[in-house]
Amino acid sequence: MTPSPLPDRLDIYLAVAALLLAIGIFGLLRRRTLIGMLISGELIFSGASLNLMAFNRFKAPDPTVGQIFVLFIMGLAAAEIAIALSIIIAVYRNYRSVKTQDLAELNG
Amino acid sequence: MIVGAIFLLCVATTVVGALIAALTARIIRSVCGLAICCIGLAGLYYFLHSPFLALMEILIYVGAVCVTIIFAVMLAEPDEPVSEENPGSTVLWGGVALLVSVAIFWGLWHLGTHQNLAAPATRLTDGSVKAIGYSLLTAYSMAFELISLALLIAIIGALAIARTGRTKP
Numbered sequence: 001m002t003p004s005p006l007p008d009r010l011d012i013y014l015a016v017a018a019l020l021l022a023i024g025i026f027g028l029l030r031r032r033t034l035i036g037m038l039i040s041g042e043l044i045f046s047g048a049s050l051n052l053m054a055f056n057r058f059k060a061p062d063p064t065v066g067q068i069f070v071l072f073i074m075g076l077a078a079a080e081i082a083i084a085l086s087i088i089i090a091v092y093r094n095y096r097s098v099k100t101q102d103l104a105e106l107n108g
Numbered sequence: 109m110i111v112g113a114i115f116l117l118c119v120a121t122t123v124v125g126a127l128i129a130a131l132t133a134r135i136i137r138s139v140c141g142l143a144i145c146c147i148g149l150a151g152l153y154y155f156l157h158s159p160f161l162a163l164m165e166i167l168i169y170v171g172a173v174c175v176t177i178i179f180a181v182m183l184a185e186p187d188e189p190v191s192e193e194n195p196g197s198t199v200l201w202g203g204v205a206l207l208v209s210v211a212i213f214w215g216l217w218h219l220g221t222h223q224n225l226a227a228p229a230t231r232l233t234d235g236s237v238k239a240i241g242y243s244l245l246t247a248y249s250m251a252f253e254l255i256s257l258a259l260l261i262a263i264i265g266a267l268a269i270a271r272t273g274r275t276k277p
Contacts (some may be wrong), residue, residue, distance in 0.1 A: 005111070006112045006115050006116065007155040010217075011217055011221070015125065015213060018210065019123055021208070023126040023205070025204070025205035026202050033135065035184070036135055036138060039135075039138050043126050043130065043142070046126075053152075054156065057157055058220070059228070061228040062226070062232040063233065063235030063239075067235065068251075069200060070161055075259060077168075078168055082176065083265055083266055085177065085270075088184060089270050090270055093186035098199065099161055
């Protein structure tokens, strides 16, 4: 049995998605500003979408389902970005900073 | 042969863009890394037989999300402070992230290869844009309407939140 060509293998897509998830979690933990954390969250969204699309391509009987799911994820990510950025701008107006260490007023 | 090369290029673009997005100190470079990552991801979607999603990925992420983030970067000045933490914590967090993602990857890979999830013999639809449109307006019409409602509320909420405090000095 010859190995299938590279773009037709499920595990490569899963590995790329896992890498995106790892980089996203790492950035989310390491970043010190709100916008940096938001960008890392987008990477995690992208990893989830890639997983969905990979399984949709190779295992799903109806290939439109995964595409519609990923479209909905993109829409929700866009809504999340809009809300989060407006919150970040409001926070910056009040605190003159978006560094997470300065936003510690609720710290017990 | 050349298809494999282009595929590897897309994978490399995705991973390198994500690394740039997570590791650089300047936020504006991080946004550019996110854009590069999304372009590579669009190529991967194309290889997954979905040119429509490739187009949408570029349109929404590169065209809308990155531009919006750049506007926020220009409004707030979010440059990273000089990191004073020791490199040990960086290694620890990288280890945690790798652990989580390897666990999830192993679970999904096991699900995809070892369970009886055989590739379907026949596809119900061809997955074209036409089929997506039919599905969106028949089976998923409720979710479609709800997501438009969510986007509308997000727009109004973003306007309302970002507007408060504008008159303050």
